[in-house]
Amino acid sequence: MTSSGEDTPSGDDAETLDVESLAATRRDEAMDSDQRRLLVFAGDRDAGIDAAFDVVRGADVPDDEVTFVTTREGFRFDRVEPRQASRLLGTTRTIVVLDAHEDFSANTLGRVAGAVDGGGLLVLLTPPPDEWVARRDSFDERLAVPPFTTADVSDRFRGRLVSTLRDHPGIALVDLDTGTVERDGAYRQGITFDTSLPTVPRERRFPRRGYEDCLTADQADALEALEALAEPGNAVVVEADRGRGKSSAAGLAAGSLAAEGRDVVVTAPGRRNAAEVFVRTERLLRELDLYDTGSADEFDLSSSRGGRVRYVPPTEAGAAAADADALVVDEAAALPVRLLTSFLDAPSVAFCTTVRGYEGAGRGFAVRFRDRLDDSDHEVTDVRLDDPIRYAAGDPVESWTFRALLLDARPPVAQLITEATPHNVEYRTLTPDELLADEHLMREAFGLLVLAHYRTEPDDLARLLDAPNLTLRALTYEDRIVSVALLAREGNLDAETRRHMYDGGRIRGNMLPDVFTSQLRDEDAGVPVGYRVMRIATHHVVRSSGLGSHLLSAIRDEFDGDVDYLGVGFGATPELLSFWRENDYGTVHLSTTRNDTSGEYSALMLLPLSPAGHTLHDRHAAWFVQRIGDVLGDALSDLDPDVARAALASVGHSSEGGPGDADDEPLLSDYEWRVVVGASYGPGLYTTAPGAFRRLALAHLTSPERVSLSDREERLLVRKVLQTHPWSAVADELDFHSTAQCMRALGDAYEPLVDEYGGEVAHDERERYQ
């Protein structure tokens, strides 16, 4: 590390406005340091857009290196709608103008800021700061979840954002209404980091030229790790913050493989996101004199040795790569887990993923996919790039976005909290004002939510600070956060809103009332009021020590007598279902479509707290049991049998008695009992009356403690009897030697069920075979 100058204090004295020269100076400074600078123009929108044009002129940047992110149309520059800002992920621009006057969100800011090149400028157009903070815009409307209105939405997020604009280094702040430069943003970096230079490994498979094309030692190390792609059965995970050159490393690897005559498939959320991969591949093939046809612009290149590198959209990439030699996945963090899993069909695969840029689309990769990858047949190699390439270390725009959006928020370091137990922690409400006043606390709480969840994004910070329906609870150990839960208030909806939902209209928030009303046809479901646990996370070093359960029980004690129920909806796994069941939440629904991001089916569970909550819970639990047999034979026929078992085992857990007991109807008719007994104890056939077998299977799976069946027997009930998979497939999946053996095992599994659930007729029938 060397010192190369000192911070220049920002211009406190107001200066007369000359946007072009301000832009020229900041641009020179940015180019000298290979960092970026932020110019903020606050005031009238048209004046802001004029100023942005002046910036482009003053900075002397060609039009085709400029992107305007705005709802306005009619510019000569590349234009991106704020809601489409993810188009900029993985791309490199010299100037990005973000017009925050309309459709501004924290997510948009997070997505665009990383695209600005070293030496470039980020330009932010805002209303006058105080007005911006106070006004209610389309983002606030999204936070105003019924029955709340925009008047209930607070202004903390933008207030905090504006205060960072006023004091963070490297930011120029111009008041367009008065024509004054409040801060000139002059900033000479105090520190530079010596980046070590790349070297060519002595033992290598890829061409020397590929290594010579690397810009940092980190990138060369990544390329060396990517050599594993040449052999089937390998997976390489390349992790880095934004702009560290991971796409380029992947491009050099793809080019090296094509140079050997290999067929490489490249995928990314959109073609544009993979542009850098192809630029590097084309350049390398040309340098090696092995270029044959295609171009980076066509996202398809071939080498004179018969190799090929081509882009395939994510939905088709797994299948395409199964017949290719290797798959490169860029921006993997932005892809759903279901697709990531499909990529394991490729002989070898590289996943390039952004670590702290959760602006991409959350942490599905790390939170939900990483375990599956480790359990797969692929040998996994990890490599990490730290040295920045797109812009130099110490970049003030990066440190500002990290700070303003908490992109680098982290839970407390492990050593500080290893001693935490349910007996020595404190249950606390963390109000938004407390969080704002204690940056440290806010970073730990948010950092834990980000690390543990696949869906946390910058907008969630704004929600946490401003949304009237959200509230945060935590367990702290010596003032460090060890477990945290984000709660959303739902229900208490008026008749008109409920009718609107019942008629198919969408309302914001209110996930549980919404599903109960619109999908499950219960117009009264929005009357009771409850808290939905939107997120819960325990620090990974103290998981499984009862803290999550302790937090849920403290929440229950706090809200008992205040609301009608507590609820939750989450991507269902057997472990999570059992966690919620242990905490007395009962299953009332399984969604019939998979979640886009996690690839899992969602489970909804309720814990009633009042008579109205009990009524709501009990009718939905009963309806769930009535319909689930048919649903498992239809839309949920591919549901993991262990998820089905765990979901069914959790039904009715918190109601008085089980759903089976609530039903006075006999489980099976006398005739059906004779068929079931015949098929278990005697020579009869399951196929004669599958409905009878299904009802008995459901009775068992919703009260599995009554009869002890093995895991395999229960899976058999789910796969064959409830999901009606063909015998051969079930036999195969559950490792039976033959379908005949599988059929016999089903009969055997029903014997103890006949013993437990059968009445006189069943037991008399059984006597005949004994």
Ligand SMILES: CC(=O)SCCNC(=O)CCNC(=O)[C@H](O)C(C)(C)COP(=O)(O)OP(=O)(O)OC[C@H]1O[C@@H](n2cnc3c(N)ncnc32)[C@H](O)[C@@H]1OP(=O)(O)O
């Ligand atoms: C709406 C939602 O937020 S649902 C998503 C829940 N959150 C997450 O998945 C984030 C990552 N996971 C976590 O932070 C934690 O595992 C939590 C919050 C699920 C549980 O917190 P903990 O403090 O570990 O809970 P606690 O110790 O009371 O109970 C642990 C039990 O939960 C179950 N469990 C839940 N998730 C898992 C899991 N991924 N792996 C293993 N067991 C799990 C187990 O039954 C476990 O019991 P065991 O340790 O005896 O095997």
Ligand SMILES: Nc1ncnc2c1ncn2[C@@H]1O[C@H](COP(=O)(O)OP(=O)(O)OP(=O)(O)O)[C@@H](O)[C@H]1O
């Ligand atoms: N070896 C290289 N040679 C030339 N330019 C490079 C090289 N490596 C990286 N770059 C340039 O640095 C910038 C960042 O590189 P790249 O896009 O590969 O990084 P990244 O980590 O994938 O970034 P992001 O997370 O934004 O996708 C790009 O402009 C790219 O062209």
